[in-house]
Amino acid sequence: MSKYQSLKEEAFEANMQIPAQHLALYTWGNVSAFDPALGVFAIKPSGVPYPELTADSMVVVDLEGKVVEGTLRPSSDTPTHAVLYKEFAVADKANIRGIIHTHSTYAVSWAQALKPVPLFGTTHADHIQTEVPCTPYLSKEAVQNDYEKETGNLIVSHFRSLKLNPNEVNMVLVGGHGPFCWGATADKSVYNAAVLEEVSHMAMNTLAINPAAAPLPDYIIQKHYLRKHGPNAYYGQSK
Amino acid sequence: MSKYQSLKEEAFEANMQIPAQHLALYTWGNVSAFDPALGVFAIKPSGVPYPELTADSMVVVDLEGKVVEGTLRPSSDTPTHAVLYKEFAVADKANIRGIIHTHSTYAVSWAQALKPVPLFGTTHADHIQTEVPCTPYLSKEAVQNDYEKETGNLIVSHFRSLKLNPNEVNMVLVGGHGPFCWGATADKSVYNAAVLEEVSHMAMNTLAINPAAAPLPDYIIQKHYLRKHGPNAYYGQSK
Amino acid sequence: MSKYQSLKEEAFEANMQIPAQHLALYTWGNVSAFDPALGVFAIKPSGVPYPELTADSMVVVDLEGKVVEGTLRPSSDTPTHAVLYKEFAVADKANIRGIIHTHSTYAVSWAQALKPVPLFGTTHADHIQTEVPCTPYLSKEAVQNDYEKETGNLIVSHFRSLKLNPNEVNMVLVGGHGPFCWGATADKSVYNAAVLEEVSHMAMNTLAINPAAAPLPDYIIQKHYLRKHGPNAYYGQSK
Amino acid sequence: MSKYQSLKEEAFEANMQIPAQHLALYTWGNVSAFDPALGVFAIKPSGVPYPELTADSMVVVDLEGKVVEGTLRPSSDTPTHAVLYKEFAVADKANIRGIIHTHSTYAVSWAQALKPVPLFGTTHADHIQTEVPCTPYLSKEAVQNDYEKETGNLIVSHFRSLKLNPNEVNMVLVGGHGPFCWGATADKSVYNAAVLEEVSHMAMNTLAINPAAAPLPDYIIQKHYLRKHGPNAYYGQSK
Structure with missing residues (x-):
């Protein structure tokens, strides 16, 4: 049995939550599960419909995005995940073991x-203490x-310029594109994506x-965030 | 068998209506069921996902919020429920045996x-004769x-300053936070929360x-309210 | 067996479409099925939840609203149905054997x-050739x-003042209240209520x-209406 | 067995995706599957509810809209499909073997x-490189x-006047009416209709x-389109 078996199962279970929570249509979206000790993450294969996914079809890649196990091509967003793990989880030591991208x-x-x-209410403040950041468009270069x-780099530089702590702010919008979220497990990253969708709907309303x-x-924001x-x-x- | 068994079952059944009626995601929201003779209410344990709830996991607390039965920590909103029962059900003698908080x-x-x-139509007037009140933000102190x-106190003082009768107006919005509703049973409090969600949607539209x-x-409001x-x-x- | 059996079954089946088509919550809404030869209609009993309905629980009433069969109290909207059948189906000879009220x-x-x-598109024009009329509020008197x-009378007088033909315009909004629709069968009245809900959503968008x-x-309206x-x-x- | 059997099955399966993907109510909408070698397409029969459809009930018609197999009347939109196949698939040699119309x-x-x-984001650019075109109203004549x-002719002339390539732009709105989409298979045309519905919702928001x-x-549009x-x-x- 692969030494990545449990990581692949965690990634598989989390990916199956994307259609269950209505976070994307068809093959869109992807979740990865990261093992810092092994320095690899398991991620959804590119373009495969959710009903056809299995734990075995997950692709294991290292932080350079090189496939270390699996026969399928990993999600085209794999390099974005790799940058976020390298910068936020490894360099910044944030407790991030799962990343999700949805539409x-x-x-x-x-x-x-x-x-x-905007941070309009406690549903939002129960999860993060700031508005959900939105990057500018990526440059032509x-x-x-x-x-x-570069999508990963843009997220990282946006967080650093705003002095946001990825341990506390676990969601971001990439301008013109869509959300990336993360968490202490792959499953928690999916939870954060569902929270973001709900607070996005409430804020528009x-x-x-x-x-x-x-x-x-601010005093209500702090209270709600800190009680959780x-x-x-x-x-x-x-x- | 616990003397609180039927109260816990009533609370459990009502809590399970929160996901069934799409009134909150994940572990959010809570319902309590009150027994005025025993001076206690049964409430959802804090942070437990609905699919894991059982009648036995309900927590029984008195009107000071002290746990009298149950091994789990009660909902963090328990003190709000306690204030509303003490002020509205006991002091004001309103017929309230269930309270719900949703997102x-x-x-x-x-x-x-x-x-x-705003009270724009008969769907709303079939249930209450006023707009649904919204408190200001809670003060920093x-x-x-x-x-x-203090969230409970804010609701009570808002009702008293507007001279609203909690027997007739069984729903309120806490500014920046969300709804609390109540009713003659826990199940009726859930019904009122579903009514509030629907009239909120209709009013925005x-x-x-x-x-x-x-x-x-006003003459249509009175007719619709009184015929029910x-x-x-x-x-x-x-x- | 009751001579109203098939009429009650038609009414029952149509009422069960209200929750199936998401046209109202809980006990709200009602459908009736009319037999012009017998001069009676079968209608939902008042305040009964849909999962508890049976064909036998339908109430048969005459055009004065008098119960001729059934042990339950008929829908509180029964006199509105009676007026519409008397005026549109009997007096105007429109082909109406079903009426629905939803929220x-x-x-x-x-x-x-x-x-x-407003009549913005062919989804609407496939069904009626005019905007969906909306009555003013009912008067205090x-x-x-x-x-x-009087709700029935208001609908009838509104149709007559606008010279609308109830055979062609089979839906109306009662101002501040909600929709009534009708059709050649109870089932078709439900269909019209679902059409109205969809075109109402599209028009708001x-x-x-x-x-x-x-x-x-107008030339597209006529084409779409007439091809159907x-x-x-x-x-x-x-x- | 009919030589059109597999074509009828492809059309049937694709039509059943219309209610599954919530792309139309009741009998509305239709999909066809085209066989360029045989010069025919299979299409939904007119006005039949989806739960009653079978592969055998599909109607096979040639590019003049003449029925070559089937006992039911084909969709009233059949001549629109025929024009699009003749102009886009045959004359322009676009790879189109399926067309869908929804509401x-x-x-x-x-x-x-x-x-x-408008083309506001990558969800849209992953599929087409332009805004989704919308024709003017069809003329009275x-x-x-x-x-x-003429609906088909309007779509074709609108594409030609805007110099749009139907191989790349596989969706269109007919002004005052609704969407037509197409694809390399009937199933892919349904996929495109679901994409259009989602990007239409996102763009309104x-x-x-x-x-x-x-x-x-434009540089992000090109990147997203070309990577797929x-x-x-x-x-x-x-x-």
Whole structure:
């Protein structure tokens, strides 16, 4: 049995959540699961419909994007995942073992509008303390050079210029394209993508109801975030 | 067998309606069922996914929020429920034996817009005779003092300042957060949350179609409300 | 066996399409099936949830709204159905043997906006040749006199003042309330309610995309309507 | 066994995707499958509900719209399909073996607004390199002459006047009516109709969020389109 078996199973289970949570149509979207000790991640094969996926069809690649196990071609977005793991998980030591890319309807709509998703309420603040960042369009040079790798670089440089901590802000919109999210497991990255879709929908509605809607006051943001994620968190069953 | 068994079963069944009626994602939302004779309510445990809930996992707490039965930590919103039962059900003698909190999409959108839901039509008037109230944001002091309890206090003081009767107005939006609803049973509180979500959606659409839409005339509001809820009600099969 | 058995079964089957087609929540909405020879119609009992309905629970009433068979109280909207059958089916000799009332989301939104649904496209023109009429609010006197009967009268007088033919225009919005639709069978009335919901959604979107959107030219309206409903109709399998 | 058996099965399977992908209600919409060697296509019979369709009920017609096999009347839109096959597949030698017409909600909304769907993001650019074209209304003369055939002619002349290549642009909105899409198989035409519905929804949202939203820069459009469809495409598993 492959030493990557459990990693491939984690990636497979998480990918199957994309259609289950209505986060993309047909073959669109992809999730990867990362093993920092082995320095590899398992990712969805490119262009394969979800009903045909199996754990065995997952492709294992290293952080240079080189295939180390699997017979299929990995997702075309593999170099973006590799950059995010190298920069955020390895260099910045963020606790990231799963990354997801979707084409979910409302998150993509904000990305196409080139607007960060405002932080209007506690549904959003329960998960991140900032608006959901939206990068500018990738430059012509970057697109023509190495598109998918440069997409990763754009996310990283956008986070660094805004001084965002990828351990805390686990979602981003790539301008004109769509969302990438991450988490401590592949499954948690999918959860974050579902959260992003829901808060994107709520934020669009909020502006439709009140075009002058104000962001949530910072003291409520902090309270909601910290009761779930702070050192004295009291949400859920963990100690 | 626990003397709280039927209360826990009522709470469990009502909680399972949250995902069934699409009122919240994942572990979000919670319902409680109150027994005024015993002075306790049963509520969802914090952060547990709905598919893992059982009647036995419900947590029984008293009106000070102290756990009297159950091994799990109760919903983080428990102190809000406790305040509403103490003030509305006990002090005001309103017929409230169930309370629900959801993150349903359209109701949250109005809460984020800091706007009450206007009473535009009979779908709304069949249930309450006023717009759905929306509290202001909780103050910084209240948030830092005792957030969940103060959320309950904010709802109560908002009702009292507007002279709203919690027996008649069984739903509210907490500004920047989302809806709380209640009813004569836990199951009826869920029904009210589903009504609120639907009238929130309809009201947003109504303004999109006609930004100058007017509220329903009062004489139609009274007719619709009273044919269902007045002393001579003639809707349904009860005498 | 009751001589109304097949009428009750037709009404039952049609009522069960309300939740199946997502035209109302819980117990809301109702369909009736009319037998002109017997001068009676079968209608949903008031306030009964759809999963509990049976053909036997349907209530048979005459055109004065008097129950002639059944142990349950008929829908509170029964007098509205009775007026429409008396005026449109009997007096005007329109081919109407089924009537439906729903609270479907987008149709209600237009009714709340007090706006007729503009005829923007062929999806609409395949069914009716005019915008979907929307009555004004019922007057205070009418509401206080005999609300449900006056709702029927309002629809009838609105049709007559606009010179609309109920054989051709088989749907209407009651201002501030919601849709009533009818058809040659109870089942076809449900079909018309689903059409109205879809064209209401499309029309709201159309205005969001282009606030200056124009109605469909009359020569396209006539073509689409007549290829389905004219003397030389060539849509479908009938001769 | 009919020599058209596999063509009829392909058409049947593709038609059953219309309700599965929520692209139309009831009997609306139709797909055809074309065999260029035989010079015929199989298409849905007119006005038959999807649950009653079988492969045997598909109607085989030639490029003049004459029925060559089948006992039912073909879709009333058959002459539109015939024109598109004759002009695009035969005359222009585009690789088109399937055509679909739907009444999907968001695509119809853009058609009713008489607006092409702007190319705002990569979800769109992954499939076509231009906005989705929208024809003007058909002229009065054309409607009264031969409506369905002229609908085909309108699409063809609109493509030719805009110098659009039907091999690359495989979707169009007919003004005031709705979408027609095509593809290398009947199944791929359904895929394109689902893509169009999704990008239509995203584009409406994008304008709601940012009325000044700009089209995606051309260099990103080209990159996304070519990585899937260019000579050096690297999306998916094909060589």
